[in-house]
Every structure is written in structure tokens, then in C-alpha cells.
Amino acid sequence: MSQARFTSCIPLPLEEKTLVGVIEKAKDWALMHGVGMRDKKNFTKDAIQIAPFVLLPSPFPRTEFNKAVELQQVLNELMHKVAHNDDFLEHTLQNALQVDEFTANLYEIWVKVRKEGIAQTLSLGLFRSDYLMQQPDGNKIKQVEFNTIASSFGAISSNLPAMNRYILRQLGCGDLIKNMPENKALSGLCSGIIEAYDLFGVPGSVALFVVEEVSYNICDQRFHEFEISETRPDIIIYRKTLNEIFEETSLNDKKQLMLDDKVVAVVYYRSGYEPAQYPSQREWDARLRVEQSTAIKCPSIHYQLAGTKKVQQALAAPGALEQFLGAGAISGRVRDIFTGLYSLDFDDSGERAVEMALADAERFVLKPQREGGGNNLYGADIREALLRMRHSRERAAYILMERILPPLVSGYVVRPGGPVPPPLTDLVSELGIFGVIIGSKDKIYSNRQVGHMLRTKLADANEGGVAAGLGALDSPYLLDL
Template sequence: MPVKKLKISEELRSISRLLLDEGALKQLTSAELVEDALALAVARGVVMYPTPQKKREASVVPLTLLPSPVADDCFHLAKMLTPDFHILMDRVCCDLSWLQDALAKTGAIDEISCKLLEICCSVYNSTTGKDPKDDIRLHLMRNDFMLDTQKGPAEGAMVQIELNMMSASFATHGQDLTEVHRYLLTKYLPRDANLRMEAVSEALSAALPTSSATEGMAEAMSLADKAYKARWQPTGLLQVVLFVALEEEKNELDHRKLELAAFRHGLVALRRSLQQLKGAELRPLAPRPNHTATVREPLALVVDGYEATVVYFRSGYWPQHFVDAWPLRQQMERAEAVKCPSAPAQLAGMKKVQQLLCERNELLKFLPEDQATAVSSTFGKQFDPSSSSKETREAVEAARAHPGDWVLKPQVEGSGELFFDEDIPRILDSRTQEQLAEFILMERVRPPCTPSAILHQGEVVLRSAVAELGIFGTFVAEGGEVRCNKAVGHLLRSKGQQTNQGGVFVGNATVDVPFLTPNDIFWHRVKS
């Protein structure tokens, strides 16, 4: 399938050159534009709490004032590959024996992996009759990529960084910031760059693609909710979508906008932390007359008098989230409520799984040759440093000798702590071979740098930035029937060129917007 091509006009080429020119960008970011950007971001709800206790003092999320150029072919390729990635991850989720073998060493040293593997063994077995292949499955994913200057200006210049199976954040903020940037460029380019407003609007319709991630995720929730209601007879309780989130959550408004989008599908959300769910209980469920249940004792998840049809986890990826809550997590997995992610799906998102899927023989267990070739075109080189294979030993020695060419990634999702440079040989030399199963060793990506305008302590700062592109996707299946499988939106996050660690809420990165740029202009103007 050919990659979609950008509709290129002279105005689009002119805007692309402007956004890649630091001097022109500085001239465009006037005090008036900054004022508009902040006010419009608040108007669209691109805000967070300074602390969870100060909900009346919400402030703008760290963001860029104008979009960042991204090579258009790479963006469209990432979107095109989305359904293949979803099929891959769903098949991994449904193969528990493969997951258990793949994560055996990781589970011995990583608490999250260990506990989730235990839950899978307890819940999915011949005694209960539960099998993930028979479940209603809802995946709300974000697949993250970076461009790599080492691969050159080609479609193969994109490298997958990770695929997030849970708590894929900033879907709503990225969507709303796109429209803020669209307005700013439409308003200021005709005045400051002498471009016609009609031509600017037409160029932006091609170069600033609308993200519909919020609506797409809400639609997928609705499909999962309908599948649950079609499978199980009503208990007589009010039915809700359960959002599981931290009590101390600064990014609550990103969740709330999704909650409102789900309401447009007739869904009402109940918001609880894991600690607030300790009174949850399981009650018997009966299948609809037209459904033959494989589960021996189907159970409904009941929370404060409500029946949860869908459970959407925005927390539960750090061990600290589970203070005395692991029995509850097992109880939730035992229930027929649709989990996003389920325990198998959360395990499928572990970095060890991503590393194993980089091995051709493992990938071909889940995808046919053509799909495997397509998705693997974006894979970087990854190794399990605890392995004794010849290829791994050579990679570990290369990382010791030239640590600047590598990155060491821990298994824990959302930790924000990657290891670079001289930290790599220090860690490799201070752990036993078994303890190194905590990490994945990945060849370092060298992303292109583009100028970026941000606010720092109230002042406009121009910096050389690198960006990470995320593609949001939704997948809903019931047994062997796929109900939904598509890309629904995107997100760009950027950080200063010299900043190793990511993370918007730890202050290292900003929410950004991709400006799709013709390949010849992008690769000619960017810096490595």
C-alpha cells in the first residue's frame, strides 16, 4: 500500500521554510501571538493542575507556541502501519504461554511483571474457563516514533521507540493544541509573512492534520460497552465506565475531556483510585440467551452500587500505585468488565516484549511475512543484556566501549529514567547477568533538530529541539471478530536537543504539534 503523499503548494513550502528558520520564527512569536496562544490554550482546556490539591489554579500545560516540522512521508507511514501494529499486539495479548515464556526472567526482578503474570495464571485457566482470546478486548494505544538522521531522508528514517498499551496520555491536549496552532498561523502568517489568508488556510488543511483521538477513543469505549451489554444480562444496577486514576493526578483534565467525549456516546464515567476501590465486589452475571459463555462463573464488577462495563486504567503502571491493591487488581481481572488494558495487554506492552518482537522468528509467530516486513521496517536494534547470545554479547561490549551510541531502558512503564553515556557501562558492570534483565539495550536514535519556540519563566525562548511522534490507535475485538482497528489521532512531544530524559510533567518536554513538511525541504534544512 503506497504511503499517502502531502498536497504541496507554494504557500506550504513557504511556511515550512519559515518554521525551519530560527530568525523568522523569532519574528513571528510576537507578544500578541504569545498572549493569544496562552488564552486559547486555556479556552481549549490544554491545562493541568499545579498540584492535585489546587484545582482552581489550573495552568497551561508546557507547550510550544508554534508547530514543529516533521517529514510528511514518515508521518503518513506511521499512520498507515497502525492497523498492522494493533493486530500484532492483540495477537501477543491472546498468547499467554508465549508471554509467560517471554517475561519469565523479567518477572523474577520486576514487581509489575511478576504480579501481572501471577494474575494471568490465577484468572485465565481451565478452572475459570476464562481465555483472553474469548474476551471482549479494548486497546487504546499510542505508538511512539522518532526520525533518525543516521537512516537518511527516506521512509525508512523512522524508528519505533515504544508502543504504549496503557495510560496513553495527552490525546486530548495534542488534539486541542493543533487547533490553537492552526488559528495562530492563520491569523499571523498573512500579516507577518505576506501570505494570503485563503492560501494559508488551504496549506494548513494539508500540513496540520486534525487529530480526532478523543472522539476515536470515546467511540472505541462505546463499542466495548455495547459488546459487554450484548453479551451479559443486566444486573439492574446503573452501568458506568470506570476510570482508574491516581488521587494525586495533575493531568486529570486530559482524562476529563475524554470522559465528556464518552458521554456523547451515552456513557457515564465513575472515577476512582485503586485505593478507593477496595470496597469493590463481584456479583454473578448471566449470559444473554444468544450468547454461550465459556466462563464457568461470569462475574460483574460492582463499585459503590454501579456495575462497571469498561475499566479504563490511567494508573497502575508503577509498583507505588499498588499499595495493598494487588488482590483488588486480580479481582478486577476476574470480572467480565472490559479492561483497558487487561493484564495480558499490559504485559504485552513491556519493553522486553518489544525487544523480542525485533527478532524475526518471534515476529513471524504473530504476523504473516508481508505485515512483519512492514512493521519491522521501523524497528531499531534492541537487545536483552541478560542474554548470552553472541549478538547480545557483542552489543553489550559495544555499549561499554561506545556508550554514547546506546540507551539503556528500564522495564517499568512511565519511569522517565533512561540511562545514557557513562551511566551505561556503570550499570552494565554493577549488575549480575540475571539482574540485567531489568533493562533493554537499544541503539541510540539521532533525531533531526528543528527550531522551537517555548515559554520559559514568562519569556519566549527559541531552542534547538528534537521531537517524538505518537500515533493514537483504537482496537476492539470480541473473540475472533474485530470491531474496530484504526489510527484516530496523533501527538508530538518535543524537548531541547541536549535533554536526554523525556516527560512533560517532569519539565523536560513540551506538548507540540506536527507540521507536515515536504521531504526535500525538511531533510535539507534540519540539523543532526
């Protein structure tokens, strides 16, 4: 079927001279306001380049945007409850654990810490729920995934609306700015770290950001530090890799995590979500040490397990949501954002899912238990993968999801080193809503929605990760349909 189309907020194409001029202004604005990343091909700590961005804000239905915002607190609480339901997690993940070594290693840490006795019952979640609009359903939002670890681009996305407002004014369309929602994702996310620090309650303690060996997405990470330092100068932040944590930290007799003779209050992971970030046992030992400590983790190991694709699929099963949210309107509202999600376990439903995917692979996405983008399979690759592992336990580590067909919009994507002017291309947008939750099994101290991001990709691109070089940062332009 042909995809529906939204109209750009201003008539396109732009006249070439106008387009070239406004892109030059936009690039300078981006560089001077930290809408940037380090160059993966020519890496140096002394320079950043623009992060890929969409020149004009992309249309998004106001009612669906508001729905996503309003649901975030419900979804925060849902994932919090899932993470604290040991039986549900164990049952949901049992087949994946047999074939997915990475998830099994995370699970092993969770089991070990529970047996020892959990030193810190509080967890901090800086979550992001991602949506595409499903055209056949009348352009209603459908959840793509729920991110519980290293939910990125809250910082840079907070700067995007100001850039888009500047661009619209330069094009003589300042009257359109009223349709762009405010975005305070950065201050909202940082408020969660600050609140967790205060709940920890040890004067002179520090916060620890867990980072990659090489940080390309440096602006997005550093802005969190700068915001916290400006708001709370008393909170000192360290950046350490998992390997450095192994070498430089220890647990004292109170199970406090010690770094440079200081107690660590909060550990915020911007790494640790994919296998390549654990190249040796040292990294796994560091992760275990942090989890054994009294530090408040963002995320705790059970929050990370709750964010796996198998859990997403299990929650779509009949009766699952009601187990956590009760049988009522709230469960119905959440179920309405789910698309078709199917297990590939070795049972009747798993066999039916395999048959469906082999019969019409274009209808589906095959997803492993991974974060960070670039891991999903589409089209002919689904058929090839399922035929290869049809009789292998490996398939239980995947889920099958119905492919979402969002509406198209014409636009310009500005990339570092890209053509000037860029071509006018068909784009699709994915909305992410950020949430903060802090709590224990028995009590939730904070639960709120704190901002959004819009990530836009070429319509014929399967993946949309900005850090992976596949998507572009954007802002929503709200439509009253």
C-alpha cells in the same frame, strides 16, 4: 556526527515585540481551551496552568507521518495477537520475572485469572505507537516504544492544531494551515470506550476510570469523560483510585464488578502502570478483582504485559514478526520501523550486548520494564549500571536499544512560569499514533487508527514526557521532502 536540521515553518527568530504578543494570545487560548495541567508545586483543584507547548507546529515528513498512520492497524493487530499467545509471553518474560517484582506481580494475576477461567474474553486497547525520525537512515521513522496502558494526551493533542492554526493566523501565515493534518484523537479514543460499553450490553451499567490519588493531568483525563457524556448521556462514568476500588467494589455470583449497586461495563486505566501506584497489597487485590470480573478492561492484564520492553525487544528478533504477521510484505514494513533492540539475558547474545554498550554507551539507551517516562538510562549512566549489575540477574529486567538521532528544528517552548520571551532553542519531536482495537483471542471486532500526538523536547534532553515535565505538546507541520 552532526545532526540534520529541518527549517521551521516560518522564518525565525521572531521580532521580540511580535513574539511576546503572540505568546500572550497563545497562553490565553491554551487556558481557555483546556490545554492545561495542575501545578505540581502548588497543587490545588481550583486552578490549572498551561501545559508546556511549542509555539509553532514542528516540521515532520509527510511520507513518514502517513507511514506511521497506515501501520497503526497492523501494529494494533500484532500486539493483540502477542497478548493472546500465552507461550510467547511466558517465554519472553521468564527472565525478567525473576528480577522485576512489578512485572512478576502483573504476570501472577494473569496466571491466576487464566486458571480460574477468564470471565471476560474481550479486551479494549487504546494504544499509542511512538516514533522518532532516524537521521542516518534518511529521516525514516523508527519506533521508540508501543504503549498499551494509559496512553495519554490524546485529548489535549486534539486541541493543539486549532491553537497552532490560531497562532499562524495571528502571525499572518494562515496559508500554511493546509499542511497541518486533522487530529480527532479524542473522539476516536472515546469511540472505543463507547463501543466496548455497547458490546458489554448490560443496560444501566457504568464505566470506571482508574485514576491516581492526585491527578495532575486532569484536562486530558476529563475531556474523555466530557466527550463520552456529550455523545452518550446514558453512560455514567466513575473515577476511582485502586484503593477506592478495593474498598467500594465487589464481585457478584456472576463475576460482575459491582460499584454502588451498578454493574461495571468498562474499566479504563489511567493509573496502574508503575510500581508507585501499588503502595500496598490493597491495590494489587483491587487489580486482581477487576481482572477476575466480566468488565471489559482497557487494558486487560495480558495487553499490559504485551506492552513491556522485553516483548518489544523479542519482536525484533529474526522470525518473531513472521510468527504473528506471516512471511510477507507486512512483516517487512513493520521490521523496517524497528531500531536495534538487544536482550541482556545471560547468554551469548546478552554478553555481546553488554560488551557493545560498555564500549560505546552513547550509542544506546538502557530501558527497564516501565511506563510513564523518566526511567531510561543514557551515556555514562549506562556504563555505571551495567558494570554494577553485569553479574547480577537484575540486568535481565532491562533491554538495550540503539539510540535514535532525530533531526533538529529551532523553536520556542512556552512553559508555565517560564521566561518571556522564551529563548530560541534546538528541539526534536516524537510522533505518537493512537489506535483502538477490541477483540477476543478468536475475533477482532474493531481495529482502527484514530489520531496522533506530537511531543517535542529540548534537543539535549534525554527524556520527553510531558506529564513528567520534560517535554512539550506540539502539532506536526507536514513537509514534502
